[in-house]
Amino acid sequence: MPIYLYWGEDEFAIAQAVAALRQRVLDSDWSSFNFDKISPDQPDAVLQGLNQAMTPPFGTGSRLVWLVNTTLCQRCPEDLLAEVERTLPAIPEHSVLLLTSSSKPDGRLKSTKLLQKHAQIQEFSVIPPWKTELLVKQVRQVAQVVGVKLTETATELLAESVGNDTRQLYSELEKLRLFAGDSKKPIDQGAIATLVTTSTQSAFQLGAAIRQGETAEALDLITALLRQNEPALRIVSSLISQFRRWTWVKTMVEAGERDEREIAKAAEIDNPKRLYFLKQEVQSLSLPTLLQTLSILLELDASLKRGADELATLQIKVIELCELCRL
Structure with missing residues (x-):
């Protein structure tokens, strides 16, 4: 029954x-x-x-x-x-x-x-766009169902490109399956960048732009996210989650921790294999800088909760964050 x-x-x-x-x-x-x-x-x-x-x-x-x-x-x-x-x-x-x-x-x-x-x-709830780990996990699960092998970097790029749009995810993976044909080799990020249509602007992209000090790109992403009716507090929540993860990775590495499972546990990372890429992402940032970004983000969160103008407040703090990450 x-x-x-x-x-x-x-x-x-x-x-x-x-x-x-x-x-x-x-x-x-x-x-x-x-x-x-x-x-x-x-x-x-x-x-x-x-x-x-x-x-x-x-x-x-x-x-x-x-x-x-x-x-x-x-x-x-x-x-x-x-x-x-x-x-x-x-x-x-x-x-x-x-x-x-x-x-x-x-x-x-x-x-x-x-x-x-x-x-x-x-x-079958829609994954919030700021929960990047769950989006990556969903890509892995659907790729397995469709029968597509992806490298880890390709998996993350696909999650970033389609966000939480399940329909587009299935569509893009079917396209990638046809592209791969009989090849047993996993599809890499180059194929994703060439073939996949990026239909959403995500807080995942915003975090990367801030980390790289790309002020103009970060401001464009802020505008796009708000136009998509993405709540400002959710955007900030995603940024806090990303920068907290980067901060934990940097802290553990500088403390001499070599056990990737321990680092993954501290940074709340489901897949320890992602640590390689996270270490690369924070290589150019110092630990004091990362700690300061969290302080700025918490100030931003508090301002928005007190009723500050969303666009202006986000723009000011994002500029401040980008300038900090360029130092």
Whole structure:
């Protein structure tokens, strides 16, 4: 009795997961008989879905019943709850019930607790653009699914180029898969720079521009990010995260630490292999400079929280940071 709950705001990622589930459980010759997609505007959609899930499949393969954008984990009347409680444990082995929702399940509801007990729950939320480690991790995961081998530098550049746009990530990786052909060699950053369309300006790029002292580029990125309705406090949060990571790496290296796992742990880096590139990035910056950047960023964060003008405040502090990193 497989039951799945997919939730989150990343609609494309959910659509990919649903397509994979359909391919896995349905026999293509019988899919038109054994697949039910029930929208929330249909009368008694949840009851209809539960009844369909109890119906044995025709022919070979399993039956798949999909409750689209269900509100079962946001509100559930007592009479419906009784049906859910009675039906979930009794769903036949060859029926699959799939529920999808853009909203986070309300853990206080009894219906949610029932699904937590009987269902496999997977989150598909859009990764915040300032969480660069998670973006890089997502690129690795999707590249594995698509069947593309990337060097570590290429992985980071692709994450920087597409940001948290899952649809574009899949599209670019399909393009790279065709480009690679039968080659067993991992794709490098040169191919990424040539083939991948950079559609977003990211705080990841902004941090790199500041670190390199590129004032004009950093100011352009600030303007672009704000035009994309990126909250100023999120931009600053990303910068603090980046510069804190660089500061930890520099601190540990100058302290003589040689165990890369210890450095990665201190800098909160999931993949220790990234340390090589991080060490290169901070090579030209002194530890006092990095510590001073954190002080400036904390001042910037405090100013914005007190209601300072976002664009002007960001511009002033970014200029100050770029000048500091050029010294």
